[in-house]
Amino acid sequence: MVFEELAVRLNDKGYKNWLKAGHCLRILKEGLHVFTNTEMRAFHGDLLGQHAILRRPCQSSSCTAGSTRNKPSSVCAVCSEWRTVILRHHRQPNITVNWDNCRPSSWLHDHWEVAKAYMPRGQFRVAGADQCDASALLNLINHCDRFSSVDPKLVREVIRCRNELMHSCELRVEDEWMRHYQASLKMLLQRFNHVAEVASAAKRIQEMLVADWSVCVSRLDRVDAAHVDGLQTTDQWETGADLISQWEVELLQETLQELLHDTEAQHTEGLVRLKDFLQANRDLGEQFSAEIQALHSLGARGQGHQRTEEDEDQTI
Template identity: 65%
Template sequence: MVLEELVFRLNDREYKNWLKAGRCLLILKEGLHPSINQQMRAFHGDLLNQNSLLRKPCHTSSCKASRNKLSSTCSPCTEWQKVILRHHRQPDATVNWDNCFPPSWRTDHWELAKAYMPRGQGKVKGAHQCDASALLNLINYCDCFLSVDGKLVREVIRYRNELMHSCELRVKDEWMRHYQTTLKKFVRQFRHIPQMATAGQQIDEMLSADFSIWVSGVDQMDSVDVEGLESDSVSKG
């Protein structure tokens, strides 16, 4: 009985949709992080070149955030705070200062990047350690990514949140069609980047893959045929 229930679950079409959609987020992250890291490094360098105060070290080496508010910041760290807010695409949004170690803003471009990310990024040391959500939020909030359609980024974030908050870990075929269309449009904006071109191909392959599970002696059939999605089946051994 337990084996049959497991096979039934693994071959449930909407559960397979959920697995595929999640895997696409991992592929997207792998495609995004090299170029995002490079762009943030260049952005950080531009800020330093434009503002001499930003090049000065923290006066105390102990400026920090407390309860998501910066306290006792010296003049260079205060200037960094102003610059971060000035380059925020949505100034009214919450800035998660707890992510950052202000004395490192001068020397570490990723400490700057974390100011534009969701909470919980404090221990993350680089783009390669971020999930898709963190990178998408960075693109959404930092104006060094103005070339990317903000509305489209937010749409991908919304699909990511719906996927992660699915209480049954299942999504319908219609949801998958819209998700696939949105991902394709998003990836297309980075088509000049080799890693993203590869990610786009891998996402297409993932969404068309057959995730059917076959176990000898157990019958299970799931063969709903929906245009744009595969038809899955498992036969008895």
């Protein structure tokens, strides 16, 4: 298989930076899985030990956490106490809590249902740490006082970088941004150097960020880069291209979902540019054909809605 289009994209320094930075987030979340799961399991056990009422089962199978700021829509006395305790351990108690992430009736038995109260919206179907993205785990560390030993400023700076990356309309970042991103990741990961999985992730991230990934297209496609994740890409470009292409598709899928789930971003420049980018690259256009068609339909509905509003304005 020839990867000429991928090679051209990787010769764009800004796009290569964007891709590498995005993959570092995936490495980061893998490093945090075991740590956050272990900590939240212990946190859950502590809550049960400290509050007798929490050891009682939910009194109604129909308890729902709701979605209106800090007020669940319908909970029993036991789940109401869970809510109070969860808020008590929130490092930013005045922030909007995404209660609709949670199944209150499962708070007694499932520590991860408690963890999801400290995360961004959209976590309802997520069953464990291994299914979370970097944003969810970083927000958990930032918001839950179980992680009070970690400076929230360091966590929030990585979250800020992550959000800038995922909402980059250009799908590219400059070298200066990358240097700041690398420094922010390093400072945060140093706080977890006692955790084996995080220390391993930190090493992989460092290797990823210093890898060259300069690409040449000749009779045999190849990439000149450092040894990354056990891959000698200089002599094994076919293998390297497969792996890099996989990372690229995963990051583009995550970016697309991020924009689609952000109601403020729908029908805006980000989605339009992402659609145009996918269409402009034949290999990506083939892989994302269904998504491109969905974006076309979304755009058509948006234009129809806009025309209806304009007609109504003229009528008035």
